Amino acid sequence: MPAFNTLDDLSADSRVLVRLDLNSPIEDGTPQDNRRFERHAETVRELAEAGHRVVLLAHQGRPGRDDFTSLGGHAEILADRVGRDVGFVADTYGDEALEAIDALDAGEILLLENTRMCDDELPEASPEEKAETEFVRTLAPLFDAYVNDAYSAAHRKHASLVGFPLVLPAYAGRVMETEYEANTAIATREFDGPVTMVVGGTKATDVIGVMDALDDRVDRFLLGGVAGELFLRAAGHPVGRDVGEMDLFDEQWERNRELIESVLDERGDAIRLASDLAYEGPDGERAEVPVDDIGEKETGYLDVGATTVADYEPAIRESDAVFVKGALGVFEDERFADGTVGILDAIAETNCFSVVGGGDTSRAIEMYGLSEADFSHVSIAGGAYIRALTGEPLPAVETLEAAAERRRD
Structure with a gap:
């Protein structure tokens, strides 16, 4: 169990400062609804219905980027x-915000402006330094408690994430609590049967690090996406290279070549590689080619093939736990969703503990009509999920744990 306090420990009738992660795609200046709003709404609703005065902090984008907005x-x-x-x-935390906070009645909810519009928020610094910022020192005295529900930002040392827990009683919201428990399960739980990890996506550097860190916890890895092609390259196939204007493979290959080759050498029996790949044919339709028939990479491969999915499914169905990090193909294009959706279907039909991680991959569940209830947990975290899998510390979780320890003392 986590070593932090949760909403179950929160005193009644509190004025509560709550950190959410509502960072969303922005289209024509308008934020798009996504799973984060739905998840965080559970925490916010629970607090409001309990009669707390609820003030919310959140961020959107970064200064200088197109998605940096109110x-x-x-x-x-x-x-x-x-x-x-x-x-x-x-x-x-100016006069307008302070007046609005002061005017709140029990059960009312107020969202403050984008935390990243504050100079004190973004620079990475120690929690002690963040606790001394004007941002934290101005807001903290107005509250009885701080709740962090932003697990997906927990790998950041920003003022709204690590400063407030040093000066206020601090608690985990429901998203923080459930994400933490599910995403650390691979390191903390014992499973009776095989543990399988599906590895894909475009950020090969991240997932290769995960594979290296979890070599003693995972019985087999099923590969696709950019990472899958890079491992095929290490195995001697003429793929995993940039073609045309592509800029996905060569730089990541140079950065990770030694690690890929060592992981493949040491855990080759546990690593399953694609036997066929899909690409866009001359007629614009999906086409597939066996990996052994590729003499030279002349086009981008956008998914694993049907034979690969059929090869991977039995490994999933006999697993006691399956963790997913990254899609096996460009599922946003329906022509190249077969690999990702086929694997998710197999997991959904299997009575196993399952975690689907990363915002992008979890979108496939909604896009293709799968039921979230068929998975043990669908994570909304990206970088924090990677950190949890590799056992790296999450500063925002550590400050919650330290706050709980101070209260016990």
Whole structure:
């Protein structure tokens, strides 16, 4: 069990400062509803229904990027998900924000402006330094408690994530609690049968590090995506290379070649590689080719083939636990969703403990009509999920644990 306090430990009738992660795709200046709003709404609703005065912190984008924008639209989406009004003030810790916080009644909800519009928020620094910022010192005295529900940002040392737990009683929200328990299960739980990890996506550097770190916890790895092609390259196949204007493979190969070759050499019996790959044929339709028939890479491969899916399915169906990190193909294009969806279907039909990690991969569940209830946990975290799998510390979780320890003392 986690060593932090949760909402079950929160005193009644509190004025609560709650950190969410509502970072979303922005289209034409408008935030798009996604799974994060739905998940965080559970924590916010629970706090409001319990009669707490609820003030929310969240971020969107980074300064200088196109998706760096105000949170006014986020408040509207969250209100729909919570089923209650969510007030918004275009200020974080100035007079306007302080007045709005002071005016809150029991059960009311207020979202403050984008935390990354504050100079104190973004620079990575120790929790002790963040606790001394004007941002934290101004807001903290107005609250009885701090709740961190932003597990997907827990790998960051930002003021709103690590500063407040040093100066306020601190608790984990429901998203933080469930994400932590599911994503650390691979290291903390004992499983009776085989443990399988499906590895894909475009960020091969991340997942290769995960494979190396988990070599004693995972019985077999099923590979696809960019990482899968790089391992095929290490195995002697003429793939895993950039062609045309592509810029996915060669740089990651140079950075990870030694690690890929050592992992393949040491754990080759546990690593399953694609036997066929899919690409866009001359007529624009999906086409497939056996890996052994590829003499030279002349086109981009966008999915694993049907034979690979058929090869991977038995390994999943006999597993006691399956962890997914990354899609096996470009599932956003329906022509190249067969690998990702086929594997997710097999997991959904198997009575195993299953975690689907990463915001991108979890979107395939919704896009292709799968039921989230058929998986033990669908994570909304990306970088934090990687950290949890590799056993690296999550600063925001550590500060929650330290806060709980101080209360026990």
